[in-house]
Amino acid sequence: MHRFTRIALLIAALAGGWLTGPATARAAPEDLAAGLALMAKDSFNDTAAGIDAIARSGAPHAAALIEALQDRRLLIGGSNQKIYYRDAAGSVRDAATNEVVAAPPADLSAARMNNRVRTAASAAMGALSLMNPDPARRIQAAQAVMKSRDETALPVLDAAIAAEKDATVRTELQLAWAAVTFVKKDATEAQRLEAIALLRNSGTRDALSILRTLPADTAGPAREAATSAISSIEQRLQLWGYVQNIWYGVSLGSVLLIAAIGLAITFGVMGVINMAHGEMVMLGAYSTFIVQEFFRGYAPGLFDYSLAIAIPLAFLVAGGVGVAIERGVIRHLYGRPLETLLATWGISLILQQAVRTTFGPTNREVGTPQFMSGAMEIGGLVITWNRLYIVIFAALIFVGLLLALRYTPLGLHMRAVTQNRRMASSMGIRTGRVDALTFGLGSGIAGLAGVALSQIDNVSPNLGQSYIIDSFLVVVFGGVGNLWGTLVGALSIGMANKLLEPYAGAVLGKIILLVAIIFFIQKRPRGLFALKGRAVEA
Amino acid sequence: MLKRRNVLAGIAATALAGGALLAGASLAQAQDTIKVGVLHSLSGTMAISETTLKDTMLFLIEEQNKKGGVLGKKLEAVVVDPASNWPLFAEKARELITQHKVSAVFGCWTSVSRKSVLPVFKELNNILFYPVQYEGEESERNVFYTGAAPNQQAIPAVDYLMSKEGGDVKRWVLAGTDYVYPRTTNRILEAYLLAKGVAKEDIMINYTPFGHSDWQTIVSDIVKFGSGGKKTAVVSTINGDANVPFYKELANKGVKATDIPVVAFSVGEEELAGLDTKDLVGHLSAWNYFQSVKNPANDEFIKKWQAYTKNPKRVTNDPMEAHVIGFAMWVKAVEKAGTFDVDKVIDALPGIEAPNLTGGISKMLPNHHITKPVLIGEIRADGQYDVVWQTKDLVPGDAWTDYLEGSKDLEADWVGKKCGNFNTKTGKCGS
Numbered sequence: 001m002h003r004f005t006r007i008a009l010l011i012a013a014l015a016g017g018w019l020t021g022p023a024t025a026r027a028a029p030e031d032l033a034a035g036l037a038l039m040a041k042d043s044f045n046d047t048a049a050g051i052d053a054i055a056r057s058g059a060p061h062a063a064a065l066i067e068a069l070q071d072r073r074l075l076i077g078g079s080n081q082k083i084y085y086r087d088a089a090g091s092v093r094d095a096a097t098n099e100v101v102a103a104p105p106a107d108l109s110a111a112r113m114n115n116r117v118r119t120a121a122s123a124a125m126g127a128l129s130l131m132n133p134d135p136a137r138r139i140q141a142a143q144a145v146m147k148s149r150d151e152t153a154l155p156v157l158d159a160a161i162a163a164e165k166d167a168t169v170r171t172e173l174q175l176a177w178a179a180v181t182f183v184k185k186d187a188t189e190a191q192r193l194e195a196i197a198l199l200r201n202s203g204t205r206d207a208l209s210i211l212r213t214l215p216a217d218t219a220g221p222a223r224e225a226a227t228s229a230i231s232s233i234e235q236r237l238q239l240w241g242y243v244q245n246i247w248y249g250v251s252l253g254s255v256l257l258i259a260a261i262g263l264a265i266t267f268g269v270m271g272v273i274n275m276a277h278g279e280m281v282m283l284g285a286y287s288t289f290i291v292q293e294f295f296r297g298y299a300p301g302l303f304d305y306s307l308a309i310a311i312p313l314a315f316l317v318a319g320g321v322g323v324a325i326e327r328g329v330i331r332h333l334y335g336r337p338l339e340t341l342l343a344t345w346g347i348s349l350i351l352q353q354a355v356r357t358t359f360g361p362t363n364r365e366v367g368t369p370q371f372m373s374g375a376m377e378i379g380g381l382v383i384t385w386n387r388l389y390i391v392i393f394a395a396l397i398f399v400g401l402l403l404a405l406r407y408t409p410l411g412l413h414m415r416a417v418t419q420n421r422r423m424a425s426s427m428g429i430r431t432g433r434v435d436a437l438t439f440g441l442g443s444g445i446a447g448l449a450g451v452a453l454s455q456i457d458n459v460s461p462n463l464g465q466s467y468i469i470d471s472f473l474v475v476v477f478g479g480v481g482n483l484w485g486t487l488v489g490a491l492s493i494g495m496a497n498k499l500l501e502p503y504a505g506a507v508l509g510k511i512i513l514l515v516a517i518i519f520f521i522q523k524r525p526r527g528l529f530a531l532k533g534r535a536v537e538a
Numbered sequence: 539m540l541k542r543r544n545v546l547a548g549i550a551a552t553a554l555a556g557g558a559l560l561a562g563a564s565l566a567q568a569q570d571t572i573k574v575g576v577l578h579s580l581s582g583t584m585a586i587s588e589t590t591l592k593d594t595m596l597f598l599i600e601e602q603n604k605k606g607g608v609l610g611k612k613l614e615a616v617v618v619d620p621a622s623n624w625p626l627f628a629e630k631a632r633e634l635i636t637q638h639k640v641s642a643v644f645g646c647w648t649s650v651s652r653k654s655v656l657p658v659f660k661e662l663n664n665i666l667f668y669p670v671q672y673e674g675e676e677s678e679r680n681v682f683y684t685g686a687a688p689n690q691q692a693i694p695a696v697d698y699l700m701s702k703e704g705g706d707v708k709r710w711v712l713a714g715t716d717y718v719y720p721r722t723t724n725r726i727l728e729a730y731l732l733a734k735g736v737a738k739e740d741i742m743i744n745y746t747p748f749g750h751s752d753w754q755t756i757v758s759d760i761v762k763f764g765s766g767g768k769k770t771a772v773v774s775t776i777n778g779d780a781n782v783p784f785y786k787e788l789a790n791k792g793v794k795a796t797d798i799p800v801v802a803f804s805v806g807e808e809e810l811a812g813l814d815t816k817d818l819v820g821h822l823s824a825w826n827y828f829q830s831v832k833n834p835a836n837d838e839f840i841k842k843w844q845a846y847t848k849n850p851k852r853v854t855n856d857p858m859e860a861h862v863i864g865f866a867m868w869v870k871a872v873e874k875a876g877t878f879d880v881d882k883v884i885d886a887l888p889g890i891e892a893p894n895l896t897g898g899i900s901k902m903l904p905n906h907h908i909t910k911p912v913l914i915g916e917i918r919a920d921g922q923y924d925v926v927w928q929t930k931d932l933v934p935g936d937a938w939t940d941y942l943e944g945s946k947d948l949e950a951d952w953v954g955k956k957c958g959n960f961n962t963k964t965g966k967c968g969s
Contacts, residue, residue, distance in 0.1 A: 044703050045702065045703055112926070113916075113924065114703070114924075114926040115705055115795050115796050115799055115820045116703060116704070118820055119796045147797075205762070205765045206765070208765050209767050211767075212765070212766060212767030213767040237762075248755055251754065252752050255752070356581065361580075361586050361589040362586055362590070362811055362812065363586065363779075363782060363809070363811060363812025365811065365812050368786075373817075375790055375791055375792060382758070382791060384754075384787070384791060386786075386790060456751065456783055457751050457783050458782045458812060459812065460586055460779065460812070462585075462779060466749045466779070497752075498752075498754075501755045502759070505744070505745065506746040506747060506750060506755075507746065
């Protein structure tokens with residue numbers, strides 16, 4: 001009967017549209033005063049205790065107070081260290097009475113926060129917003145309760161589950177209920193078994209972590225059920241672990257592909273050992289930075305679209321620099337690989353130092369657009385958006401490049417010049433121009449790689465350095481002069497690296513991989529896909 | 539053709555004349571200035587961190603000259619670029635001491651660069667002020683360590699996380715870059731945690747190569763390790779460029795500081811400048827100084843520094859503060875000794891006190907380390923830190939850790955025992 005009254009009260013509260021606390025039925029106004037007094041001490045342990053007291057108090061503005069604390073709008077100050085808060089509209093209210101203060105004290109400072117306070121605040125907010133009209137907030141609340149496993153939230157949780165109509169939110173609420181019940185001291189065996197079943201079905205890592213906290217004195221069926229649930233979830237996660245490793249391999253492979261594919265043109269197709277390739281990548285990343293600075297300054301609302309401008313700009317900047325390098329330096333050095341190597345290495349140092357002098361030696365902040373932040377979950381697999389977009393971007397560049405080489409006049413000329421320069425020249429192709437454009441294309445694509453890498457790595461003058469070796473490795477391993485070889489090379493190196501890493505560790509894994517590649521090159525000096533026929537000698 | 543040769547000759551003549559002028563100028567200066575060496579990488583991988591320290595030294599020397607220099611003489615900075623190349627550090631140190639005849643050198647960042655210049659400083663007898671937190675296990679007569687020793691950074695940070703206030707952490711991931719500083723620090727921390735009763739299976743140690751950029755596997759390993767049913771934290775000695783991709787992966791995977799906090803020993807305001815810190819709020823760093831520390835000395839320093847660099851957003855960080863303290867100590871020691879003579883200044887330095895920027899007075903100890911406060915800061919959304927914990931008193935730097943076999947009996951004392959590794963058990967100098 002009592003429980004029904006409470007549910008009725010809560011539903012009424014929900015209908016009324018206010019945020020209500022779990023303790024509406026047993027409101028204790030003295031808790032508010034006690035909580036505020038604790039908070040006024042501004043020490044972390046007291047603030048955390050204060051949050052619990054305020055949440056318990058059932059004051060109508062308890063949620064507003066805790067939210068203010070989370071957003072650093074909870075203020076302390078005045079002659080007797082009183083607590084105030086700034087509401088959403090910006091006016092300062094007295095925390096005890098919830099009335100607007102016309103002339104707030106001048107020395108107000110925000111209450112200090114640490115992880116303990118943050119945890120307590122989100123647990124309290126979870127319990128307070130289980131009945132929030134917004135389903136997304138209810139899910140958040142359920143997850144917060146699942147983390148805090150706070151027993152006092154149980155009655156509200158029951159009410160919320162009974163009132164919930166949305167199936168997804170309901171599942172989350174039930175999971176939260178299971179988490180709380182599982183660790184609750186006086187839970188009945190039946191309740192505990194139900195909780196274990198729910199956790200087992202969810203199969204998540206969070207559920208696993210809760211199941212592992214099984215109290216030592218649990219005996220009988222509950223212990224058995226929990227142990228079997230743990231091994232069932234572990235098995236499931238292990239399977240997903242394999243899928244996850246494969247995805248990581250694809251993702252690393254796509255990064256390698258994107259970094260190496262420009263080199264596959266300049267080194268693979270043209271045969272120029274271009275040590276400045278990494279710096280083209282860096283220029284692309286800095287172009288992204290410049291575009292984003294512009295957006296930050298002039299159109300912050302359109303920031304999410306900044307990459308759409310950065311992509312063509314990075315291509316043009318890096319491509320332009322590439323053409324200039326080819327016309328200015330490399331064309332005088334065709335057929336002299338050692339000199340080309342030294343000259344391009346010199347250019348790479350010049351470019352690095354030029355960028356360091358212009359932009360400073362420290363990292364520059366390149367933001368990630370909203371749609372590329374965070375991760376999505378498929379079963380037990382967590383895929384971060386930025387990596388997913390890079391895989392797609394790499395695939396698009398690869399296909400685009402294949403089509404360009406196959407179907408455009410420039411592609412035709414490029415193939416003609418690389419296969420037989422003199423013959424092409426006799427047919428009226430301006431080989432010098434084709435050389436410049438080919439080098440520009442390769443560099444431009446390196447610039448595109450810079451846009452992608454700026455999303456996952458440092459934007460600093462050293463950016464290119466960390467990718468140059470890997471890029472050469474991929475191109476040589478895949479077979480010089482063959483785009484498909486680059487694709488297969490990048491993916492197999494990425495995959496091998498990521499499959500080795502869990503067992504051998506990052507350092508040893510890399511060493512094993514390099515040794516394997518050395519042996520491979522010994523066996524097949526021309527890489528995976530060697531060009532055959534007369535083109536080889538040309 | 540003739541014309542071009544004339545032009546060339548003209549250029550050569552100008553260059554010669556210019557060179558002679560410059561040489562004359564430096565000769566004239568040499569008589570009434572005292573040279574101070576600045577040995578920080580301005581190019582290569584470490585330029586990202588060390589360039590700021592070079593600027594700091596130039597700023598400090600300019601400020602000192604405004605006050606009239608030292609012992610009535612103006613100071614002159616001699617800047618060389620060892621280009622993040624460890625053997626080049628030794629060469630450049632030699633150049634500073636033998637050619638430029640500097641009175642002291644402020645420099646180095648990585649431990650390997652310090653180890654590389656050590657023999658040079660011993661052989662040519664000069665002074666090195668080393669401003670970066672390091673792994674300890676060293677004390678040399680010619681080196682003054684103004685950064686933190688492990689007991690001034692790593693151990694207090696772990697203590698904080700173990701406390702109720704810090705989250706009651708029971709399970710530990712020690713993640714680091716694969717080189718001497720992280721390996722030694724993690725060895726010390728592992729011994730310390732085991733001594734504190736942490737079970738062996740609750741410690742996971744992981745190393746990654748320099749500049750590691752794909753953190754997907756490691757972050758998911760950390761999450762997996764963290765679901766063991768006990769509160770887990772990561773102690774990060776990941777260095778340099780690898781940090782940005784590491785934190786980006788943490789943020790994207792949604793690893794919140796309230797779930798698995800990461801406490802870093804090599805990430806400060808400068809490193810965060812390249813990151814969006816919104817999703818990193820609450821992750822921690824342990825240092826002896828944060829820019830956000832409120833006190834008049836720090837406010838004044840930040841104001842002057844930003845005016846000097848003409849950049850109102852320029853941040854300050856812990857190794858900069860170490861140079862501020864080290865330089866002030868050197869000036870005081872020279873004034874106390876009444877001479878720039880290296881041996882006399884080395885003898886004068888222990889016992890010298892200089893104000894630090896967190897409101898205390900740091901003191902140079904006989905083991906050539908200094909006393910410092912230990913601060914734990916949590917990352918804020920604006921890229922600065924909130925100090926959430928700090929030691930009540932200054933902590934004296936301990937060169938030889940008490941938690942490792944072979945090191946716990948050693949003691950450094952350059953005043954009484956004139957020894958950097960005195961064995962208290964055998965009563966002999968040298969282990």
